[in-house]
Amino acid sequence: MIEKKTSIIYDLHSHTSASDGLLTPMQLVHRAVTMGVHILAITDHDTTSGLMAAKKTIQEQQLPIQLIDGVEISTLWRKYEIHIVGLGIDINHPVIKAFLDKQSERRYERAQKISAALEEIKIPNVWKGVQDLAGKGLVTRAHFARYLLNLGKGSNIKQIFKKYLVEGKPGYVLPEWGSIKEAIEIIKKAEGYAVLAHPARYGFSNRLLKVLLAYFADQGGDAMEVAQCQQATHERTLLAQYANEYHLLASQGSDFHHPCSWIELGRHLWLPAGSEPIWDHWNITVSQPSKMI
Structure with a gap:
């Protein structure tokens, strides 16, 4: 597989202790710098509460990393829990605040x-x-x-x-999330980009996954995650093909939650040649330095 080369390392999916990550926002941005990440999106589950602490750390300590405001929204589709990442959102927009x-x-x-x-x-x-x-x-x-x-x-x-x-076990409770359509609408009203998170991890057949991708695209979704740090080569190739087939931009992210041997910030994050990276099409303000990517 030919890599779509970039000198900038983007990690557009990560979590802090504001949701189910183990590192505080301060610890996360320091680790991202150590791992060579240049542009990081913090995308905690259904909350943006960790972003201000992360921004403060970057600005006060002049860390060489750029932060994108993000969130990972839980939704339901055909009784499956599907996650939609919002990138570049206005975290102070009243619509996103009320929704979260x-x-x-x-x-x-x-x-x-x-x-x-x-x-x-x-x-x-x-x-x-x-x-x-x-x-x-x-x-x-x-x-x-x-x-x-x-x-x-x-x-x-x-x-x-x-x-x-999980379903059928004693501690399972069916979630009552909103729809994919609602999540996309909320993200767009908050001036962000809607990205389908980790599409290969839902355990769908190729046929059902393509139904999901078609629906997501029809509802106005912008992109899908193509690359993760722990991923078989054929999976990345297939997801890149699907992104092109459904006219979705390609995103990438580690989905980092805590230090471990198999998932790490910035690790193995690259897109196959022919992909259309989301960062080539966006206009997102980042926290440090203060400029447009």
Whole structure:
């Protein structure tokens, strides 16, 4: 495969402790600099609360990195949970603020139900345990998985999810997110770009994935993630083909949550030749230095 070369390393999907990441916004931007990332998007789940701390760190310490305001919005499509990344959003726009407030309420209500369901099967102190792990961030299923792992209910996070937190298991609660259409509309009203997150990770057949991509494009979606840091070569090639087929721009991101051996900020992030990078078509203001990309 021929790489679409760029001297700039873009990582357009990452998480902090404001949602289900383990690093604080300050720690995340420092790690991104260490890993050679030039342009970073922080895209926490249904919240932008980590962005100001990240910006402050970059500006006060004059870090050599540019930050893009982002968010990862949870949606439902045919009963599947699909994530839409918003890049370059105006985080102060009243529409996005109201929408994310609603998403926070949905997350809180779901977390309460998950806690109750787990306590019914004699898991102790669930709500306090996940709150302690989340700190000031939103409680997510990842926090439940970490709490259960700490209790010795499994040997790894993946096993915990399969045993307790997926459909048909005792801790699963059907989410009540909005639609893909609504998420795209909200992102665009906030002057951002709507990107379909990690399309190969939903476990869809190629046929169903193409149905999703067609629907996303028809609703006005701008781009899809083509490249991730842990990815088979044929998968990246196929996603690049699909992006072109459905007239979607190509994005890339590590989906970094915490330091580990297989997912790292900026690692192996490149697009196949023939892709149309989202950054070649956007007009996004970045935090440091203050200029247009």
